[in-house]
Amino acid sequence: MVRIIENLNLSEQVTNDLGRAIVAGEYSCESGLPTEAQLCEEYGISRTAVREAVKMLAAKGLISSRPRQGISVEQPSNWNLYDTSVLSWLLDSSPSLHVLKEFLQMRLAIEPQAAALAAEFARDEDIDQIEKAVEAMRIAATDPSASMHDADLAFHTSVLFASRNRFFFQLRDFIRTALNVSIQHTTPAKANDVAVAEDHAKICLAIRNRQPERAKNLMTHLIDEAMSFIEAEIKRRS
Amino acid sequence: MVRIIENLNLSEQVTNDLGRAIVAGEYSCESGLPTEAQLCEEYGISRTAVREAVKMLAAKGLISSRPRQGISVEQPSNWNLYDTSVLSWLLDSSPSLHVLKEFLQMRLAIEPQAAALAAEFARDEDIDQIEKAVEAMRIAATDPSASMHDADLAFHTSVLFASRNRFFFQLRDFIRTALNVSIQHTTPAKANDVAVAEDHAKICLAIRNRQPERAKNLMTHLIDEAMSFIEAEIKRRS
DNA sequence: TTATTAATTTTGTATTATAATATGCTTTAA
DNA sequence: TTAAAGCATATTATAATACAAAATTAATAA
Numbered sequence A, B: 001m002v003r004i005i006e007n008l009n010l011s012e013q014v015t016n017d018l019g020r021a022i023v024a025g026e027y028s029c030e031s032g033l034p035t036e037a038q039l040c041e042e043y044g045i046s047r048t049a050v051r052e053a054v055k056m057l058a059a060k061g062l063i064s065s066r067p068r069q070g071i072s073v074e075q076p077s078n079w080n081l082y083d084t085s086v087l088s089w090l091l092d093s094s095p096s097l098h099v100l101k102e103f104l105q106m107r108l109a110i111e112p113q114a115a116a117l118a119a120e121f122a123r124d125e126d127i128d129q130i131e132k133a134v135e136a137m138r139i140a141a142t143d144p145s146a147s148m149h150d151a152d153l154a155f156h157t158s159v160l161f162a163s164r165n166r167f168f169f170q171l172r173d174f175i176r177t178a179l180n181v182s183i184q185h186t187t188p189a190k191a192n193d194v195a196v197a198e199d200h201a202k203i204c205l206a207i208r209n210r211q212p213e214r215a216k217n218l219m220t221h222l223i224d225e226a227m228s229f230i231e232a233e234i235k236r237r238s
Numbered sequence C: 001t002t003a004t005t006a007a008t009t010t011t012g013t014a015t016t017a018t019a020a021t022a023t024g025c026t027t028t029a030a
Numbered sequence D: 001t002t003a004a005a006g007c008a009t010a011t012t013a014t015a016a017t018a019c020a021a022a023a024t025t026a027a028t029a030a
Helices: A010-023 A036-043 A047-059 A084-093 A096-121 A124-142 A148-162 A172-184 A193-208 A212-237 B010-023 B036-043 B047-059 B084-093 B096-121 B124-142 B148-162 B172-184 B193-208 B212-237
Strands: A063-066 A070-073 B063-066 B070-073
Touching: A010 A036, A010 A047, A010 A084, A036 A047, A047 A063, A047 B047, A084 A096, A084 A172, A096 A124, A096 A148, A096 A172, A096 A193, A096 A212, A096 B096, A124 A148, A124 A193, A148 A172, A148 A193, A193 A212, B010 B036, B010 B047, B010 B084, B036 B047, B047 B063, B084 B096, B084 B172, B096 B124, B096 B148, B096 B172, B096 B193, B096 B212, B124 B148, B124 B193, B148 B172, B148 B193, B193 B212
Parallel strands: none
Antiparallel strands: A063 A070, B063 B070
16 A cells, blocks of 8 residues: 555555645645545554654645644645655646756756855855766766766755855755656766866855856856756757 | 633644644654643643544644654644644744745745746736735725725735646735734835835836836835835844 | 673664544534 | 523543563673
8 A cells, every 4th residue: 555665654555645645636625635545444444643744744734624624635736845755746736848947947947046145255165065066077077987967966065064054054955856857867977077077166166256147157057957857858849 | 721712622722723833843853742641631631622622733743753852842843834724833933024035035036036927927817906906905005994904915816827837826824914914013104105005006017018028027026125124123123 | 801691771663542633524503 | 582501522632551672781501
């Protein structure tokens, strides 16, 4: 009945299962969810576990429950998309190419500004971290055994951190997910990886040189490249 | 013991109480939380209610619990700051002028890009909504009985909606909170409200005329004004 | 000393019972 | 006839208890 996932206790498994189903549209705002009693029966578990799952989903904005009325599905606009679980459920159910475009629009807002803030406020050790990621990218660009993707993620995460703004750094999971989806739609051509690494290196240098505008523009360019690639892909498939 | 808040059931009240305490630093990563049994005693409630509160806080990334180890506080970087409750707990405990600067840095990333997307993708009815908010601002600028703040919020929310990107619209609660904090630090001088309303009107027009770059620049300027005001205020107080 | 086993503590799950709440129906009175 | 009051009912909310599972610590035996 429930997909068993390692390291997740019963109520967490049910949360996952129901969350996925809700985001996939198996339960709508109109229909609502079955009653607690019915869910107990369906999953063959106690009310304790069901209720804890319901509470967790409610905490993520997916549902709400009231006596006599039962459990109702919240409007999708109330779902907390910046919750890692909700985001993964969304990707499981949506055509990822379309979501990817939304991701890139968001990255185009966040990351250039983060780079500018980093150029202004980063501490030296933050910039060292960024540079370390750049070095890893350079290595991965030529060494097939090293992971370009991991280095890329480290770069973008460390820039968010260097912005010294909690709200930017908080989006690291969002960016990570966006990068994961990106590589699913990228041909694994390592041809221009060296050039990509150098584009990242330029951003790092701009931050180190305390050039906010330059860092911002370079980051914008970087993400724009990915965007134009995706738009071409969308056009090709339609 | 617990601050009783209307319309909140017992486990939600405890969630609020513990959430506030955790964000305020009353429990640290090192110390962790009391055991479920102790919390039952402290609050004088059943384990059921305590556990449901714990689950909700865990769903928001504030804590995690394991058998024998008890309930531990997650690192603040793992807290889901885009959750409305967590955000309000944060504001209750932080010097709001400092958080306000972080808010504005974030708005400076999000809203200009949202305006640009709106100029590109908004439907006609979306733009009508924005215009309605602008009209309300114009009225509030001269009529003391009308709320400038409400109209302002409506404007920024409708631009986010018009971006036609879920991740942008999802941030409306974040923006609302940012605006709320802003007015706490703004002198209630209605002197230049007419000019402010016209600045908003220009953005609306740029969106209607499908001028993404212009809409973006105008929005940047709008938020930059607030930013420079806040930076002056921070300097003044230090 | 080291590996194994046992005891202990805490959360995880199940069960049962009762309270609170909201909805719709029925009765009653104007 | 109609509106108000009260009642029945379904569902979540809270409590209490019991036992299982997991992880740490202590004790034991080789």
